[in-house]
Amino acid sequence: MNEVNTIIIGAGRIGNSLAHALGKKDDILVIDKDKEKIARLTDFSGFVEVGDATDVSFLIQNGVDQAEKVVITTDDDNINIFLADVCVNLFHREHVYIRLKDSRKVKLVDPIVRCICPFDLSLDSFQKEMEGGNQ
Numbered sequence: 001m002n003e004v005n006t007i008i009i010g011a012g013r014i015g016n017s018l019a020h021a022l023g024k025k026d027d028i029l030v031i032d033k034d035k036e037k038i039a040r041l042t043d044f045s046g047f048v049e050v051g052d053a054t055d056v057s058f059l060i061q062n063g064v065d066q067a068e069k070v071v072i073t074t075d076d077d078n079i080n081i082f083l084a085d086v087c088v089n090l091f092h093r094e095h096v097y098i099r100l101k102d103s104r105k106v107k108l109v110d111p112i113v114r115c116i117c118p119f120d121l122s123l124d125s126f127q128k129e130m131e132g133g134n135q
Contacts, residue, residue, distance in 0.1 A: 004029040007064055009053045010073035011037035019044055069095040077105050084113045
């Protein structure tokens with residue numbers, strides 16, 4: 001496996017968009033178990049791998065234990081929390097970011113992990129827009 005500094009687990013809309021955005025300045029590896037999601041990652045100069053990220057040996061094989069940053073954006077909050085825990089406690093990664101659909105689950109995540117909750121971000125944006133007189 002080529003050395004990469006950022007690994008994105010989850011090749012859905014968020015993962016693919018991040019790969020394109022970050023790929024301009026970072027060496028990126030995108031991992032997903034769904035071949036079709038990986039296939040949608042077009043015009044991407046980084047690396048891709050199809051496989052099950054919940055398999056620790058697969059993660060080691062693909063350099064998660066050496067990556068500077070790990071971004072976890074699968075569609076399953078529970079998998080994201082599990083993978084974050086593995087990255088922090090098994091691989092001692094300091095820069096782990098996860099997407100959580102349910103912001104109530106943030107309390108289940110190690111404090112070192114940065115949680116991104118789209119619902120909360122959307123709610124906050126709507127409130128700011130409406131309170132700002134842009135009605």
